[in-house]
Amino acid sequence: MAEEGYFKQIGKSFTSLWEGLKVTAPHFFKFGKSRQHRGIDEDEYFSDADKAVTIQYPMERIPLPDNGRYRLHMEGEDCIACDKCARICPVDCITIESFKATEDLGYTSDGSRKRLELPVFDIDMAKCCYCGLCTTVCPTECLTMTKVYDYSEFNRDNFIYHFGMLSPEEEAIKRAELEKTKTAKKPLGSGPKKPLLKTKPKA
Protein backbone atom coordinates (compact mmCIF):
# COMPACT_ATOMS: atom_id res chain seq x y z
CA MET A 1 0.00 0.00 0.00
CA ALA A 2 2.80 2.38 0.93
CA GLU A 3 4.49 1.75 -2.42
CA GLU A 4 2.07 4.01 -4.27
CA GLY A 5 2.48 7.74 -4.51
CA TYR A 6 0.76 10.09 -2.07
CA PHE A 7 -1.54 11.76 -4.59
CA LYS A 8 -2.23 8.50 -6.39
CA GLN A 9 -3.50 7.11 -3.09
CA ILE A 10 -5.78 10.09 -2.58
CA GLY A 11 -7.17 9.68 -6.08
CA LYS A 12 -7.69 5.99 -5.52
CA SER A 13 -9.52 6.60 -2.23
CA PHE A 14 -11.88 9.02 -3.88
CA THR A 15 -12.68 6.70 -6.78
CA SER A 16 -13.24 3.74 -4.47
CA LEU A 17 -15.41 5.81 -2.11
CA TRP A 18 -17.43 6.95 -5.11
CA GLU A 19 -17.82 3.32 -6.17
CA GLY A 20 -19.16 2.54 -2.70
CA LEU A 21 -21.78 5.25 -2.91
CA LYS A 22 -22.73 4.05 -6.38
CA VAL A 23 -23.40 0.58 -5.00
CA THR A 24 -25.75 1.72 -2.24
CA ALA A 25 -27.59 4.54 -4.03
CA PRO A 26 -29.65 2.38 -6.45
CA HIS A 27 -30.85 0.30 -3.52
CA PHE A 28 -31.97 3.43 -1.71
CA PHE A 29 -33.85 4.76 -4.71
CA LYS A 30 -35.99 1.63 -4.89
CA PHE A 31 -37.63 3.15 -1.80
CA GLY A 32 -38.40 -0.09 -0.07
CA LYS A 33 -40.62 -1.74 -2.68
CA SER A 34 -42.05 -4.91 -1.16
CA ARG A 35 -41.78 -8.14 -3.04
CA GLN A 36 -44.67 -10.47 -3.65
CA HIS A 37 -44.31 -13.31 -1.20
CA ARG A 38 -44.47 -16.45 -3.29
CA GLY A 39 -44.16 -20.07 -2.40
CA ILE A 40 -41.08 -21.97 -3.51
CA ASP A 41 -43.13 -24.08 -5.93
CA GLU A 42 -44.30 -21.06 -7.91
CA ASP A 43 -42.59 -20.26 -11.20
CA GLU A 44 -42.03 -16.55 -10.42
CA TYR A 45 -40.32 -17.38 -7.13
CA PHE A 46 -37.10 -15.58 -8.13
CA SER A 47 -38.75 -12.88 -10.24
CA ASP A 48 -38.40 -9.90 -7.89
CA ALA A 49 -35.28 -10.80 -5.99
CA ASP A 50 -34.07 -7.18 -5.99
CA LYS A 51 -36.99 -5.84 -3.94
CA ALA A 52 -37.17 -5.53 -0.17
CA VAL A 53 -36.87 -8.87 1.59
CA THR A 54 -38.98 -7.88 4.58
CA ILE A 55 -42.07 -9.98 5.26
CA GLN A 56 -44.48 -8.02 7.42
CA TYR A 57 -45.23 -11.24 9.17
CA PRO A 58 -48.70 -11.41 10.64
CA MET A 59 -50.10 -9.51 7.65
CA GLU A 60 -48.01 -11.24 5.00
CA ARG A 61 -46.91 -14.85 4.91
CA ILE A 62 -44.95 -16.92 2.49
CA PRO A 63 -47.30 -19.62 1.15
CA LEU A 64 -46.30 -23.07 2.36
CA PRO A 65 -46.51 -26.32 0.42
CA ASP A 66 -49.35 -28.59 1.50
CA ASN A 67 -46.95 -31.20 2.79
CA GLY A 68 -45.44 -28.79 5.33
CA ARG A 69 -44.39 -30.68 8.43
CA TYR A 70 -45.27 -28.59 11.46
CA ARG A 71 -48.07 -29.18 13.99
CA LEU A 72 -49.20 -32.78 14.53
CA HIS A 73 -52.75 -33.81 13.92
CA MET A 74 -54.39 -37.11 14.87
CA GLU A 75 -57.53 -38.51 13.28
CA GLY A 76 -59.08 -40.34 16.22
CA GLU A 77 -61.49 -42.35 14.09
CA ASP A 78 -58.56 -44.05 12.37
CA CYS A 79 -56.43 -44.82 15.43
CA ILE A 80 -56.10 -48.41 16.56
CA ALA A 81 -54.22 -47.40 19.74
CA CYS A 82 -51.18 -49.49 18.84
CA ASP A 83 -48.95 -47.18 20.93
CA LYS A 84 -46.14 -47.27 18.35
CA CYS A 85 -45.96 -43.51 18.07
CA ALA A 86 -45.69 -43.02 21.81
CA ARG A 87 -42.86 -45.54 21.99
CA ILE A 88 -40.80 -44.18 19.10
CA CYS A 89 -41.12 -40.56 20.16
CA PRO A 90 -37.61 -39.40 21.15
CA VAL A 91 -38.90 -36.73 23.51
CA ASP A 92 -41.87 -38.66 24.91
CA CYS A 93 -44.42 -36.05 24.03
CA ILE A 94 -47.24 -38.51 23.24
CA THR A 95 -49.28 -40.07 26.05
CA ILE A 96 -51.69 -42.88 25.19
CA GLU A 97 -54.06 -44.77 27.43
CA SER A 98 -56.29 -47.53 26.08
CA PHE A 99 -58.35 -50.47 27.24
CA LYS A 100 -60.14 -53.32 25.57
CA ALA A 101 -63.39 -52.44 23.93
CA THR A 102 -66.54 -54.29 24.99
CA GLU A 103 -68.53 -53.47 21.87
CA ASP A 104 -67.70 -53.52 18.19
CA LEU A 105 -65.76 -50.37 17.33
CA GLY A 106 -65.77 -51.04 13.63
CA TYR A 107 -62.95 -50.47 11.16
CA THR A 108 -60.57 -47.64 10.34
CA SER A 109 -60.66 -46.03 6.92
CA ASP A 110 -57.87 -48.34 5.71
CA GLY A 111 -59.70 -51.44 6.93
CA SER A 112 -57.96 -52.24 10.19
CA ARG A 113 -60.13 -53.59 12.97
CA LYS A 114 -60.39 -51.33 16.01
CA ARG A 115 -60.30 -53.31 19.24
CA LEU A 116 -59.23 -50.77 21.82
CA GLU A 117 -61.00 -47.81 23.37
CA LEU A 118 -58.88 -44.67 23.32
CA PRO A 119 -59.69 -42.46 26.30
CA VAL A 120 -56.41 -40.49 26.29
CA PHE A 121 -54.26 -39.44 23.33
CA ASP A 122 -52.33 -36.34 24.38
CA ILE A 123 -49.60 -34.70 22.33
CA ASP A 124 -47.49 -32.06 24.09
CA MET A 125 -46.50 -29.79 21.20
CA ALA A 126 -44.25 -27.81 23.53
CA LYS A 127 -42.02 -30.87 23.76
CA CYS A 128 -42.36 -32.03 20.15
CA CYS A 129 -39.14 -31.84 18.12
CA TYR A 130 -40.85 -32.21 14.73
CA CYS A 131 -38.80 -35.28 13.78
CA GLY A 132 -41.86 -36.92 12.27
CA LEU A 133 -40.97 -40.44 13.46
CA CYS A 134 -44.46 -40.94 14.89
CA THR A 135 -46.03 -40.28 11.50
CA THR A 136 -43.75 -42.82 9.82
CA VAL A 137 -44.51 -45.66 12.21
CA CYS A 138 -48.25 -45.07 12.35
CA PRO A 139 -49.76 -48.17 10.66
CA THR A 140 -53.09 -46.56 9.79
CA GLU A 141 -51.65 -43.13 8.90
CA CYS A 142 -53.94 -41.42 11.33
CA LEU A 143 -51.11 -39.31 12.79
CA THR A 144 -49.99 -36.62 10.35
CA MET A 145 -48.13 -33.35 10.29
CA THR A 146 -49.95 -30.24 9.06
CA LYS A 147 -48.71 -26.95 7.68
CA VAL A 148 -49.89 -24.94 10.69
CA TYR A 149 -46.78 -23.43 12.28
CA ASP A 150 -47.96 -20.33 14.11
CA TYR A 151 -49.78 -21.52 17.22
CA SER A 152 -48.11 -19.75 20.12
CA GLU A 153 -49.99 -19.75 23.41
CA PHE A 154 -49.98 -17.72 26.60
CA ASN A 155 -50.36 -20.80 28.78
CA ARG A 156 -48.02 -23.75 28.41
CA ASP A 157 -50.82 -26.19 29.22
CA ASN A 158 -52.55 -25.16 26.02
CA PHE A 159 -49.76 -26.84 24.09
CA ILE A 160 -51.04 -30.23 25.19
CA TYR A 161 -53.46 -31.26 22.46
CA HIS A 162 -56.10 -33.77 23.51
CA PHE A 163 -57.08 -36.22 20.78
CA GLY A 164 -58.72 -38.81 23.11
CA MET A 165 -61.98 -40.27 21.87
CA LEU A 166 -63.82 -40.59 25.20
CA SER A 167 -64.98 -38.05 27.73
CA PRO A 168 -64.22 -38.94 31.38
CA GLU A 169 -67.88 -39.94 31.94
CA GLU A 170 -67.95 -42.21 28.89
CA GLU A 171 -64.63 -43.67 29.96
CA ALA A 172 -66.02 -44.51 33.43
CA ILE A 173 -69.05 -46.20 31.88
CA LYS A 174 -66.99 -48.24 29.39
CA ARG A 175 -64.49 -49.29 32.03
CA ALA A 176 -67.32 -50.43 34.28
CA GLU A 177 -68.73 -52.48 31.37
CA LEU A 178 -65.33 -54.01 30.80
CA GLU A 179 -65.11 -54.98 34.49
CA LYS A 180 -68.57 -56.56 34.24
CA THR A 181 -67.64 -58.72 31.22
CA LYS A 182 -64.40 -59.75 32.94
CA THR A 183 -66.29 -61.05 35.98
CA ALA A 184 -69.16 -62.51 33.86
CA LYS A 185 -67.23 -64.86 31.61
CA LYS A 186 -64.58 -66.53 33.64
CA PRO A 187 -61.77 -68.03 31.69
CA LEU A 188 -61.22 -71.80 31.85
CA GLY A 189 -59.49 -73.25 34.84
CA SER A 190 -60.21 -70.33 36.99
CA GLY A 191 -60.74 -71.22 40.55
CA PRO A 192 -59.55 -69.73 43.72
CA LYS A 193 -56.60 -67.57 42.86
CA LYS A 194 -53.19 -68.99 43.44
CA PRO A 195 -50.10 -66.90 43.37
CA LEU A 196 -47.89 -67.88 40.43
CA LEU A 197 -44.73 -67.42 42.39
CA LYS A 198 -44.37 -68.20 45.97
CA THR A 199 -43.00 -65.22 47.75
CA LYS A 200 -40.98 -65.68 50.81
CA PRO A 201 -42.77 -64.67 53.94
CA LYS A 202 -41.34 -61.52 55.31
CA ALA A 203 -38.97 -61.96 58.11
Next chain:
Amino acid sequence: MFQLLSIPANWLIQAGLSLGLVAVYTLLAVYAERKVSAFIQDRLGPMETGPFGIFQTFADVLKLVVKELIVPSAANRVMFVLAPAIIFISVFAAFGALPLSAEPAETAMNVGLLYILAVLSIDIMGLLMAGWGSNNKYALLGSARSVAQIISYEVPTSLALLSAIMMFGTLNMQEIAIDQGIYSSEKLQLLGIWDTAAIGGLTSWAIVRYPHLLIAFLVYLIAGLAECNRAPFDLPEAESELVSGYHVEYGGFRFALMMLSEYGKMLIVGIIASIIFLGAWNTPLPNIGAAELATWTSGAPGTIAGTLWGSFWLLFKSLFIVFIFIWVRWAYPRIRVDQLMTLCWKYLTPAGFALFLISGVWKLIEVYLMLNV
Protein backbone atom coordinates in the same frame (compact mmCIF):
# COMPACT_ATOMS: atom_id res chain seq x y z
CA MET B 1 -24.55 46.35 30.86
CA PHE B 2 -25.90 42.86 30.72
CA GLN B 3 -28.79 42.47 33.10
CA LEU B 4 -30.40 39.10 33.69
CA LEU B 5 -33.96 40.36 33.77
CA SER B 6 -33.75 42.43 30.63
CA ILE B 7 -33.09 39.60 28.20
CA PRO B 8 -34.65 40.70 24.91
CA ALA B 9 -37.69 38.72 23.83
CA ASN B 10 -35.94 37.98 20.54
CA TRP B 11 -33.30 35.94 22.33
CA LEU B 12 -35.95 33.80 23.94
CA ILE B 13 -37.64 33.33 20.59
CA GLN B 14 -34.34 32.27 19.04
CA ALA B 15 -33.75 29.84 21.93
CA GLY B 16 -37.25 28.39 21.69
CA LEU B 17 -37.02 28.05 17.92
CA SER B 18 -33.66 26.32 18.17
CA LEU B 19 -34.90 23.89 20.81
CA GLY B 20 -37.97 23.04 18.76
CA LEU B 21 -35.87 22.68 15.64
CA VAL B 22 -33.37 20.36 17.35
CA ALA B 23 -36.09 18.22 18.92
CA VAL B 24 -38.23 17.83 15.81
CA TYR B 25 -35.18 17.38 13.59
CA THR B 26 -33.77 14.65 15.86
CA LEU B 27 -37.04 12.71 15.86
CA LEU B 28 -37.18 12.84 12.08
CA ALA B 29 -33.45 12.26 11.62
CA VAL B 30 -33.53 9.06 13.65
CA TYR B 31 -36.52 7.92 11.62
CA ALA B 32 -34.73 8.88 8.41
CA GLU B 33 -31.62 7.06 9.54
CA ARG B 34 -33.60 3.88 10.09
CA LYS B 35 -35.51 4.19 6.84
CA VAL B 36 -32.47 5.04 4.72
CA SER B 37 -30.47 2.20 6.23
CA ALA B 38 -33.40 -0.14 5.62
CA PHE B 39 -33.80 0.88 1.98
CA ILE B 40 -30.08 0.61 1.34
CA GLN B 41 -30.12 -2.90 2.79
CA ASP B 42 -33.29 -3.90 0.89
CA ARG B 43 -35.46 -3.87 4.00
CA LEU B 44 -38.55 -1.86 4.84
CA GLY B 45 -37.56 -0.34 8.18
CA PRO B 46 -40.15 0.61 10.81
CA MET B 47 -43.64 -0.05 9.43
CA GLU B 48 -45.88 -0.73 12.42
CA THR B 49 -46.20 2.50 14.42
CA GLY B 50 -48.33 4.85 12.37
CA PRO B 51 -48.39 5.00 8.57
CA PHE B 52 -45.01 3.75 7.33
CA GLY B 53 -43.81 3.72 10.93
CA ILE B 54 -43.61 7.52 11.09
CA PHE B 55 -44.38 7.56 14.83
CA GLN B 56 -41.74 4.96 15.68
CA THR B 57 -39.23 7.48 17.03
CA PHE B 58 -41.96 9.33 18.94
CA ALA B 59 -42.77 6.04 20.66
CA ASP B 60 -39.07 5.39 21.31
CA VAL B 61 -38.57 8.83 22.85
CA LEU B 62 -41.71 8.41 24.94
CA LYS B 63 -40.30 5.17 26.27
CA LEU B 64 -36.93 6.80 27.01
CA VAL B 65 -38.54 9.70 28.86
CA VAL B 66 -40.69 7.41 31.00
CA LYS B 67 -37.81 5.15 32.01
CA GLU B 68 -36.22 5.28 35.45
CA LEU B 69 -32.95 7.21 35.72
CA ILE B 70 -30.36 4.85 37.13
CA VAL B 71 -26.96 5.91 38.41
CA PRO B 72 -24.65 2.90 38.79
CA SER B 73 -23.45 2.56 42.37
CA ALA B 74 -19.81 2.50 41.27
CA ALA B 75 -20.19 5.66 39.18
CA ASN B 76 -19.09 9.11 40.17
CA ARG B 77 -22.51 10.59 40.74
CA VAL B 78 -21.78 14.25 40.06
CA MET B 79 -19.89 13.65 36.82
CA PHE B 80 -22.32 11.00 35.66
CA VAL B 81 -25.35 13.23 36.09
CA LEU B 82 -23.70 16.38 34.80
CA ALA B 83 -22.19 14.89 31.62
CA PRO B 84 -25.33 14.63 29.43
CA ALA B 85 -26.35 18.13 30.46
CA ILE B 86 -22.96 19.56 29.44
CA ILE B 87 -22.98 17.71 26.14
CA PHE B 88 -26.48 18.90 25.33
CA ILE B 89 -25.92 22.49 26.45
CA SER B 90 -22.76 22.83 24.40
CA VAL B 91 -24.48 21.59 21.26
CA PHE B 92 -27.63 23.58 21.90
CA ALA B 93 -25.70 26.79 22.64
CA ALA B 94 -24.10 26.58 19.20
CA PHE B 95 -27.54 26.77 17.58
CA GLY B 96 -27.98 30.24 19.05
CA ALA B 97 -25.44 31.72 16.63
CA LEU B 98 -26.55 29.92 13.48
CA PRO B 99 -28.46 32.24 11.15
CA LEU B 100 -31.32 30.18 9.77
CA SER B 101 -32.28 33.20 7.69
CA ALA B 102 -31.58 36.91 7.72
CA GLU B 103 -33.72 37.10 10.86
CA PRO B 104 -33.45 37.15 13.86
CA ALA B 105 -30.59 39.60 13.77
CA GLU B 106 -29.19 38.36 17.10
CA THR B 107 -27.34 35.65 15.19
CA ALA B 108 -25.17 38.33 13.60
CA MET B 109 -22.39 38.06 16.19
CA ASN B 110 -19.08 39.44 15.08
CA VAL B 111 -17.34 36.36 16.49
CA GLY B 112 -20.04 33.97 15.29
CA LEU B 113 -18.02 31.11 13.87
CA LEU B 114 -15.35 31.29 16.56
CA TYR B 115 -18.08 31.17 19.20
CA ILE B 116 -19.69 28.13 17.59
CA LEU B 117 -16.42 26.22 17.33
CA ALA B 118 -15.48 27.15 20.91
CA VAL B 119 -18.85 26.20 22.38
CA LEU B 120 -18.93 22.95 20.42
CA SER B 121 -15.60 21.85 21.83
CA ILE B 122 -16.95 22.05 25.39
CA ASP B 123 -18.83 18.92 24.31
CA ILE B 124 -15.52 17.03 24.62
CA MET B 125 -15.54 17.73 28.36
CA GLY B 126 -18.96 16.17 28.62
CA LEU B 127 -17.84 13.08 26.72
CA LEU B 128 -14.82 12.67 28.99
CA MET B 129 -16.96 13.16 32.09
CA ALA B 130 -19.46 10.58 30.86
CA GLY B 131 -16.72 8.05 30.16
CA TRP B 132 -14.78 8.66 33.36
CA GLY B 133 -17.80 9.09 35.61
CA SER B 134 -19.41 5.83 34.46
CA ASN B 135 -16.56 3.84 36.02
CA ASN B 136 -16.86 1.33 33.21
CA LYS B 137 -13.94 0.22 31.08
CA TYR B 138 -15.90 0.30 27.84
CA ALA B 139 -17.23 3.77 28.56
CA LEU B 140 -13.75 5.02 29.47
CA LEU B 141 -12.18 3.53 26.34
CA GLY B 142 -15.00 4.92 24.23
CA SER B 143 -14.68 8.40 25.62
CA ALA B 144 -10.88 8.33 25.35
CA ARG B 145 -11.16 7.37 21.70
CA SER B 146 -13.85 9.94 21.12
CA VAL B 147 -11.87 12.77 22.69
CA ALA B 148 -8.67 11.84 20.86
CA GLN B 149 -10.61 11.74 17.61
CA ILE B 150 -12.50 14.99 18.07
CA ILE B 151 -9.43 16.95 19.18
CA SER B 152 -7.39 15.62 16.24
CA TYR B 153 -10.08 16.43 13.72
CA GLU B 154 -10.56 19.92 15.15
CA VAL B 155 -7.35 20.85 13.31
CA PRO B 156 -8.45 20.10 9.72
CA THR B 157 -11.94 21.42 10.53
CA SER B 158 -10.56 24.75 11.68
CA LEU B 159 -8.09 24.96 8.79
CA ALA B 160 -10.78 24.29 6.21
CA LEU B 161 -13.10 26.86 7.76
CA LEU B 162 -10.24 29.31 8.16
CA SER B 163 -9.35 29.16 4.48
CA ALA B 164 -12.98 30.08 3.72
CA ILE B 165 -13.12 32.74 6.42
CA MET B 166 -10.06 34.42 4.92
CA MET B 167 -11.85 34.85 1.63
CA PHE B 168 -14.82 36.52 3.31
CA GLY B 169 -12.76 38.51 5.78
CA THR B 170 -15.30 38.13 8.57
CA LEU B 171 -16.34 35.69 11.30
CA ASN B 172 -19.88 37.03 11.33
CA MET B 173 -22.11 34.23 10.00
CA GLN B 174 -24.77 36.68 8.88
CA GLU B 175 -22.28 38.74 6.81
CA ILE B 176 -20.87 35.57 5.29
CA ALA B 177 -24.42 34.61 4.32
CA ILE B 178 -25.24 37.97 2.77
CA ASP B 179 -21.94 37.92 0.86
CA GLN B 180 -23.09 34.84 -1.05
CA GLY B 181 -26.32 36.07 -2.60
CA ILE B 182 -28.21 38.72 -4.50
CA TYR B 183 -28.62 40.93 -1.40
CA SER B 184 -24.91 41.61 -1.14
CA SER B 185 -23.92 45.25 -1.30
CA GLU B 186 -20.40 44.41 -2.43
CA LYS B 187 -19.08 43.12 -5.69
CA LEU B 188 -19.05 39.34 -5.79
CA GLN B 189 -16.41 38.15 -8.16
CA LEU B 190 -16.52 34.74 -9.74
CA LEU B 191 -12.91 33.61 -10.11
CA GLY B 192 -11.93 37.21 -9.42
CA ILE B 193 -13.13 38.45 -12.81
CA TRP B 194 -16.88 38.28 -13.29
CA ASP B 195 -19.22 40.22 -10.98
CA THR B 196 -22.15 37.93 -10.17
CA ALA B 197 -23.81 39.99 -7.43
CA ALA B 198 -26.86 40.62 -9.61
CA ILE B 199 -27.03 37.04 -10.89
CA GLY B 200 -26.85 35.38 -7.49
CA GLY B 201 -27.84 31.76 -7.10
CA LEU B 202 -25.16 29.14 -7.56
CA THR B 203 -22.70 31.59 -9.08
CA SER B 204 -22.36 33.54 -5.86
CA TRP B 205 -21.72 30.53 -3.63
CA ALA B 206 -18.33 30.35 -2.00
CA ILE B 207 -17.35 27.03 -3.55
CA VAL B 208 -18.13 28.32 -7.03
CA ARG B 209 -16.52 31.74 -6.66
CA TYR B 210 -13.38 30.35 -5.07
CA PRO B 211 -12.93 26.87 -6.57
CA HIS B 212 -10.22 25.83 -4.11
CA LEU B 213 -12.91 25.99 -1.41
CA LEU B 214 -14.49 22.93 -3.03
CA ILE B 215 -11.59 20.95 -1.58
CA ALA B 216 -11.99 22.81 1.71
CA PHE B 217 -15.65 21.78 1.65
CA LEU B 218 -14.69 18.13 1.20
CA VAL B 219 -12.09 18.37 3.97
CA TYR B 220 -14.66 19.96 6.23
CA LEU B 221 -17.27 17.30 5.41
CA ILE B 222 -14.87 14.46 6.21
CA ALA B 223 -13.57 16.11 9.36
CA GLY B 224 -17.11 17.02 10.39
CA LEU B 225 -18.18 13.43 9.96
CA ALA B 226 -15.35 12.43 12.29
CA GLU B 227 -16.30 15.12 14.80
CA CYS B 228 -19.84 13.75 14.97
CA ASN B 229 -18.38 10.32 15.77
CA ARG B 230 -20.36 8.87 12.91
CA ALA B 231 -19.52 5.97 10.65
CA PRO B 232 -17.05 5.39 9.09
CA PHE B 233 -15.42 7.20 12.02
CA ASP B 234 -17.58 5.67 14.76
CA LEU B 235 -14.70 4.11 16.67
CA PRO B 236 -15.89 5.61 19.97
CA GLU B 237 -19.14 3.70 19.61
CA ALA B 238 -17.78 0.56 17.95
CA GLU B 239 -20.77 -1.58 18.88
CA SER B 240 -18.88 -4.81 18.38
CA GLU B 241 -15.95 -3.97 20.67
CA LEU B 242 -17.07 -1.26 23.06
CA VAL B 243 -20.74 -2.13 23.51
CA SER B 244 -21.67 1.45 22.66
CA GLY B 245 -18.84 3.60 23.97
CA TYR B 246 -19.15 6.44 26.42
CA HIS B 247 -22.91 6.22 26.89
CA VAL B 248 -23.05 2.50 27.72
CA GLU B 249 -24.13 3.15 31.33
CA TYR B 250 -26.77 5.71 30.43
CA GLY B 251 -30.45 5.08 30.07
CA GLY B 252 -33.73 6.93 29.92
CA PHE B 253 -33.77 10.68 29.47
CA ARG B 254 -30.01 11.08 29.93
CA PHE B 255 -29.41 8.73 27.02
CA ALA B 256 -32.01 10.63 25.00
CA LEU B 257 -30.09 13.86 25.64
CA MET B 258 -26.87 12.28 24.36
CA MET B 259 -28.63 10.95 21.29
CA LEU B 260 -30.20 14.36 20.73
CA SER B 261 -26.82 16.09 20.90
CA GLU B 262 -25.23 13.55 18.57
CA TYR B 263 -27.82 14.19 15.91
CA GLY B 264 -27.83 17.89 16.75
CA LYS B 265 -24.11 18.02 16.11
CA MET B 266 -24.68 16.45 12.72
CA LEU B 267 -27.15 19.19 11.85
CA ILE B 268 -24.71 21.86 13.08
CA VAL B 269 -22.00 20.48 10.81
CA GLY B 270 -24.53 20.52 7.98
CA ILE B 271 -25.61 24.09 8.71
CA ILE B 272 -22.03 25.39 9.07
CA ALA B 273 -21.05 23.70 5.81
CA SER B 274 -24.04 25.21 4.01
CA ILE B 275 -23.45 28.67 5.47
CA ILE B 276 -19.73 28.84 4.78
CA PHE B 277 -19.53 26.94 1.51
CA LEU B 278 -22.98 26.51 -0.04
CA GLY B 279 -24.37 30.01 0.00
CA ALA B 280 -26.12 29.95 3.41
CA TRP B 281 -29.79 30.91 3.16
CA ASN B 282 -29.48 32.07 -0.43
CA THR B 283 -31.28 30.33 -3.23
CA PRO B 284 -29.28 28.08 -5.58
CA LEU B 285 -31.23 29.34 -8.61
CA PRO B 286 -29.55 32.20 -10.51
CA ASN B 287 -31.14 35.16 -12.29
CA ILE B 288 -30.89 34.42 -16.00
CA GLY B 289 -31.87 37.48 -18.02
CA ALA B 290 -35.62 37.96 -17.76
CA ALA B 291 -36.13 34.77 -15.74
CA GLU B 292 -35.22 36.15 -12.34
CA LEU B 293 -35.21 32.79 -10.61
CA ALA B 294 -33.08 34.04 -7.72
CA THR B 295 -35.35 36.97 -6.97
CA TRP B 296 -38.48 34.83 -7.26
CA THR B 297 -37.24 32.19 -4.85
CA SER B 298 -35.99 34.45 -2.10
CA GLY B 299 -37.21 37.39 -0.06
CA ALA B 300 -35.39 40.51 1.08
CA PRO B 301 -33.84 40.25 4.55
CA GLY B 302 -36.25 41.45 7.21
CA THR B 303 -39.44 40.47 5.40
CA ILE B 304 -41.50 37.40 6.28
CA ALA B 305 -40.94 35.99 2.79
CA GLY B 306 -37.21 36.42 3.31
CA THR B 307 -37.32 34.52 6.61
CA LEU B 308 -39.38 31.68 5.15
CA TRP B 309 -37.37 31.31 1.93
CA GLY B 310 -34.12 31.65 3.88
CA SER B 311 -35.01 28.98 6.44
CA PHE B 312 -36.25 26.73 3.66
CA TRP B 313 -33.08 26.94 1.59
CA LEU B 314 -30.72 26.65 4.54
CA LEU B 315 -32.55 23.66 6.03
CA PHE B 316 -32.80 22.09 2.59
CA LYS B 317 -29.04 22.30 2.10
CA SER B 318 -28.13 21.22 5.63
CA LEU B 319 -30.58 18.34 5.66
CA PHE B 320 -29.17 17.20 2.34
CA ILE B 321 -25.73 17.11 3.96
CA VAL B 322 -27.22 15.17 6.87
CA PHE B 323 -28.67 12.76 4.32
CA ILE B 324 -25.21 12.33 2.80
CA PHE B 325 -23.89 11.54 6.29
CA ILE B 326 -26.55 8.87 6.75
CA TRP B 327 -25.92 7.48 3.26
CA VAL B 328 -22.18 7.32 3.93
CA ARG B 329 -22.78 5.52 7.21
CA TRP B 330 -24.54 2.65 5.48
CA ALA B 331 -22.10 2.49 2.57
CA TYR B 332 -18.68 2.34 4.20
CA PRO B 333 -17.08 0.05 6.77
CA ARG B 334 -15.51 1.50 9.90
CA ILE B 335 -11.85 2.48 9.62
CA ARG B 336 -9.08 1.43 12.00
CA VAL B 337 -7.58 3.73 14.65
CA ASP B 338 -4.28 4.05 12.79
CA GLN B 339 -6.13 4.81 9.55
CA LEU B 340 -8.15 7.42 11.42
CA MET B 341 -5.02 9.20 12.59
CA THR B 342 -3.29 8.79 9.22
CA LEU B 343 -6.24 10.36 7.45
CA CYS B 344 -6.30 13.26 9.88
CA TRP B 345 -2.60 14.10 10.18
CA LYS B 346 -1.17 12.97 6.86
CA TYR B 347 -3.96 13.91 4.48
CA LEU B 348 -6.55 16.33 5.83
CA THR B 349 -4.24 18.59 7.84
CA PRO B 350 -1.71 19.12 5.01
CA ALA B 351 -4.63 19.73 2.66
CA GLY B 352 -5.95 22.30 5.13
CA PHE B 353 -2.59 24.06 5.25
CA ALA B 354 -2.35 24.07 1.45
CA LEU B 355 -5.82 25.60 1.18
CA PHE B 356 -4.89 28.13 3.82
CA LEU B 357 -1.89 29.10 1.70
CA ILE B 358 -3.95 29.35 -1.48
CA SER B 359 -6.50 31.57 0.27
CA GLY B 360 -3.73 33.81 1.55
CA VAL B 361 -2.11 34.17 -1.88
CA TRP B 362 -5.50 34.78 -3.49
CA LYS B 363 -6.19 37.60 -1.02
CA LEU B 364 -2.74 39.06 -1.59
CA ILE B 365 -3.31 39.18 -5.34
CA GLU B 366 -6.71 40.78 -4.80
CA VAL B 367 -5.20 43.48 -2.59
CA TYR B 368 -2.38 44.01 -5.07
CA LEU B 369 -4.81 44.40 -7.93
CA MET B 370 -6.98 46.75 -5.90
CA LEU B 371 -4.03 49.02 -5.11
CA ASN B 372 -2.58 49.01 -8.61
CA VAL B 373 -5.58 49.16 -10.91
